Amino acid sequence: PVPIIIDCDPGHDDAIAILLAAGDPAIDLLAITTVAGNQTVEKTTLNARRICTVAGITDVPIAAGCAQPLVQPLLVAEDVHGDSGMDGPRFGDPTVDTVPEHAVELMYRILTEHPEPVTLVPTAPLTNVALLLTRYPDAAARIREIVLMGGSTERGNRTPAAEFNIHVDPEAADIVFRSGVPVTMCGLNVTHQAPATPDVLARLDGLSTELGHMCVELMTYFASTYQRLWGFTSPPVHDPVAVARVIDPAIVQCVDAHVAVELHGRYTRGATVVDLHQYLDRPVNARVAVHLESELFWDRVIAAVDTLGRR
Numbered sequence: 001p002v003p004i005i006i007d008c009d010p011g012h013d014d015a016i017a018i019l020l021a022a023g024d025p026a027i028d029l030l031a032i033t034t035v036a037g038n039q040t041v042e043k044t045t046l047n048a049r050r051i052c053t054v055a056g057i058t059d060v061p062i063a064a065g066c067a068q069p070l071v072q073p074l075l076v077a078e079d080v081h082g083d084s085g086m087d088g089p090r091f092g093d094p095t096v097d098t099v100p101e102h103a104v105e106l107m108y109r110i111l112t113e114h115p116e117p118v119t120l121v122p123t124a125p126l127t128n129v130a131l132l133l134t135r136y137p138d139a140a141a142r143i144r145e146i147v148l149m150g151g152s153t154e155r156g157n158r159t160p161a162a163e164f165n166i167h168v169d170p171e172a173a174d175i176v177f178r179s180g181v182p183v184t185m186c187g188l189n190v191t192h193q194a195p196a197t198p199d200v201l202a203r204l205d206g207l208s209t210e211l212g213h214m215c216v217e218l219m220t221y222f223a224s225t226y227q228r229l230w231g232f233t234s235p236p237v238h239d240p241v242a243v244a245r246v247i248d249p250a251i252v253q254c255v256d257a258h259v260a261v262e263l264h265g266r267y268t269r270g271a272t273v274v275d276l277h278q279y280l281d282r283p284v285n286a287r288v289a290v291h292l293e294s295e296l297f298w299d300r301v302i303a304a305v306d307t308l309g310r311r
């Protein structure tokens, strides 16, 4: 299995990403780190603990990370994810706790101690990852690759040009894309190919486990906000797409391109400028996801939820 650290801001779709990473046999989930994004880091950390409690994920350290983006003030997605950051299900008190280390320290320690290079899977603003790369320059050589959910080859979902994870911390994203570490970008253009359709919800419900039902409640709330804000009939479940790319590259097809993060545009700050046609004559610095095999994707997600739900 591929050793990974998932850096997240749960978040309805982050929750599904955690479950896929913990439940799929192709992944060795070494840690869950949290960051401010969909909600404050206090709330996203509590949500990570809640998910791990319901899913029985008790052997994976959870560490809280940055509370603020590198430069600009935090902007949360309460309209999408609710006041808790993961509205919908009713959670009891979590029994899974965090470790006392900061997320960036935990990441660095795992990277230096693990016998093989580790893949980072950020599904949130890139603040923790950027801090790791700047504070510990030797970490880069220990990272096998960074497979992230963020950006788009097309338009944004927070501004006409910017996707939420990049929009919240553009400076951090810029550091990551310019770091020289192999980066795979799973943006909106591909995550919009992963809608939680009524058929998906019926399959999760049909697992007849507490965890399956929790997923249905999460996706039902997520569907209601995506319907209200953007008119989607089924909500795109962004974050597990990055995990699926690590599980089996054939599920998420990519092309090589130069990706730049726009930091100064008057209307386009936070945009990922993806040079699919080599207009800029810049070296390739990313693999950019362009197509999702959505049936294979949902099969893996549902199998992971099934596995965890039965333990």
Ligand code: BDR
Pocket: 011, 012, 013, 014, 038, 077, 080, 123, 124, 149, 157, 163, 164, 165, 238, 239
């Ligand atoms: C991204 O923004 C967040 O709201 C989601 O969790 C996902 O990571 C999609 O733009």
Ligand code: CA
Pocket: 008, 009, 010, 011, 013, 014, 037, 038, 123, 124, 239
């Ligand atoms: Ca997220």
